[in-house]
Amino acid sequence: MKFNKIDKILEKFNMQKSQLISILQDIQNEFNFLPMEVLGxxxxxxxxxxxxxxxxxxxxxxxxxKRRGRHLINVCLGTACHIRGGVRILEKIERDLNIKSGSITLDSKFSLEVVRCVGCCSLAPVIRIDDDTHGRLTQGKITPMLKKYE
Amino acid sequence: MITIRLNGAEVRVEKGWTILEACKFYGIAIPTLCYNEGLSPYGGCRLCLVEIGGGLKTKLVSSCTYPVEEGLVVNTDTKRVIETRRMMIELMISIAPNSKTIQDLASKFGVTKVRFKIRNEECILCGLCVRICREQMDGKAIGFQNRGYKRKISTPFDIRSEECRLCGGCIYICPACQLRCQGPQPDTAVCNACLTMDPTCLDHYDELQCWMYDAGRCGTCVREKTEKKKTMKNKL
Structure with a gap:
């Protein structure tokens, strides 16, 4: 059962209450999201x-x-990215994947979320897919980039 | 024992007390809303603010959470404190104008108008219900959720909690949803009935004999009617 994995994570932190955030982070890494039963x-x-x-x-x-896809797309809509066309990048991704921000594609490959400032405004407009940061984007670069992810 | 300067007077207080406890001990009234003796202090309503520090650099702190320390200078009735307190009441009324507890506070401290948009959210997030559930009722059923403008109090996932025994402690302690104020007009939001109304009963009965007591108090006794009380005493 999947609770075995959680027991392992809890043992790693010696069942300490003060480590709750770290525990939840590890669980999220394992499942991609926090299921209701697991929180309980x-x-x-x-x-x-x-x-x-x-x-x-x-x-x-x-x-x-909520359940997240295999890859998480974070579109930055902070001040700098907003000015340099982050909204258009978001619209393009929404069109390509046929979902709205905050939801997940039907094949659960991608989930799309909007964030405020990822901290590299010189690369604006910027998006993050999992741990990769893609900067200086245009609408034309989006489709080939999304194709690289399985 | 340590020494602090409370409203200009040197007083000795017990170590480990909060400023609020020290003020209570020396008979200085500080209004509170989210403070309850049986629960842990939270410092959420900001009604118990006092000014600490001497000279030009003073700051406002919530007295229910601030522990006393040697040589601390505390002022509980400066202009800044009173103005901030009025502002807090105004903000709380704009969120929950139907709460009698808050309307009474408004009348007591002379808040006569609200400059903010009335939101009718009926919850000021004072956290009393969360604390009574966790600390006194051993229920642990409700808690805070989300943050910022989405913050609210509910059970996890908004479903019926197995830990809730329907004891009603949260409703009992709630300052916003238990007592309803009958007064507020739709165009003003502030009731102020206690300020403007002149009760006829005070000439004949004191607070203990109030005939409205069982019905939930008429509220007119909230404001101190100093002149009338004096005349009443003279009559007696």
């Missing part, structure tokens, strides 16, 4: 109120309670 299981195992675990999971933007 973690709360029970660590002896923390479920409402507190949920509070934490909804507070931080990194955590997702």
């Amino acid at each position: 299981y973690v709360a029970e195992k660590l002896g923390i109120p479920f409402s507190l675990v949920y509070h934490l999971a909804t507070f931080y933007k990194t955590f997702s309670l």
Whole structure:
């Protein structure tokens, strides 16, 4: 069962309550998102109120309670990217993948999210796919770039 | 024991007290909303703000969470404190204008108009219900969710919690949803009935004999009617 993996993660952190954020991050790496049953299981195992675990999971933007695709696309719409046409990049990706931001493609290959400033404004407009940062984008560069991801 | 300067007077207080506890001990009234003796302090409503530090560099801190320290200078009734307190009440009224607790505070501290958009959200996020559920009722059913303008209080995933025993502690302690204010007009949002209305009962009965008491208090006793109370005492 998938709870075996969670037990392993909990053991790695010595079942410490104070490590909750790190634990949730590891779980998210494992499943790509935080499933509802898993949050309940973690709360029970660590002896923390479920409402507190949920509070934490909804507070931080990194955590997702919805299922995410194999690749996560973060489109930057911070000030610099916004001025240099980040919205047009977002529209192009939305058209290509046929989804709106905050949702997941039908083949669960990509999920698309909007973020504020990834911290490299000189590369604006910029998007991040998983850990790769793609800067100085134009609408024409989007389609061939998305094809590279499996 | 340590020494602090409270409103200009040197007083000795117990180490580990908060400023609010010290003020209570020396009989200085500080209004509170999210503070409850049986619960851990939260510092969310910002009504208990006091000014600390001497000279030109003073700052506002919530007295319910700030521990006393040696030589601390505390002022509880400066212009800055009173203005900020009024602002906090105004902001809270704009969020929950139907709450009698907050409307009473407005009348008590002379807030007569609200300059903000009325939002009718009925929750000021004081966290009292969350704390009573966790600390006193051992329920741990409700908690805060999300952040910023999306912040709210609910059960995880908005479904019926298995930990909730329907004890009703959260509703009992809530300053916004339990007592409804009958007063506010749609065009003003501030009730101020306690400020403008002249109760006839105060001539004949004191607060304990108030005939409205069982019905949930008429609220007119909130404001101190100093002149009338004096005349009443003279009559007696």
